[in-house]
Amino acid sequence: MDASDTELKKELNATLQARSELGTEYESALVESFLEKVEQRLDGTLDRRVRRHLAEQQVRGARSPERSSGYFGEQYGFAIVSLILAIPLSAVGVANAGIQGLVVAWLGIVGVNAFQTARSGRLFGRRAEERQKSDWED
Incomplete structure (x- = not known):
C-alpha cells in the first residue's frame, strides 16, 4: 500500500465519520466529495501513465532509425x-x-x-x- 492509498483510506474513514456525525441528509454530498477525490487520483495516475508511455515512445522513436x-x-x-x-x-x-x-x-x-x-x-x-x-x- 503506497502513500496515496493510505491517504485515500484516511479520506474514506473521514467521510464515514462525517456521515455518522452529520446524518443521512448529508450522505449524498459526502459520497460525491469522496468520489471526486477518487476521480482526481485516478486522473493523476492516468496522466502519469500516459506521459510515461509517450516518453518511452519518444525514446524508442529516437533510437529507431526508421523513425528518425x-x-x-x-x-x-x-x-x-x-x-x-x-x-x-x-x-x-x-x-x-x-x-x-x-x-x-x-x-x-x-x-x-x-x-x-x-x-x-x-x-x-x-x-x-x-x-x-x-x-x-x-
Whole structure:
C-alpha cells in the first residue's frame, strides 16, 4: 500500500465519520466529495501513465532509425557515396593488380555497405526487444 492509498483510506474513514456525525441528509454530498477525490487520483495516475508511455515512445522513436528524420539520407547517402567512390577505387585496383584488384575493391565496397546496413538493423530485421509491444498495445 503506497502513500496515496493510505491517504485515500484516511479520506474514506473521514467521510464515514462525517456521515455518522452529520446524518443521512448529508450522505449524498459526502459520497460525491469522496468520489471526486477518487476521480482526481485516478486522473493523476492516468496522466502519469500516459506521459510515461509517450516518453518511452519518444525514446524508442529516437533510437529507431526508421523513425528518425535523417534515416533516408543517412542510409542511402552512404550507399551513393560508396558507389561514387567505387569508380576511382576500381580504377586503382585494376591499374595496380588487374582483375584481382578489381575484385578486392568491390569486395571491400560490398563489405562496408553490408556492415552499414547490418549496423542499422535493416539487413537481419530488428531485435526482439525492440519489437516488443508495450502494455498499451493490444
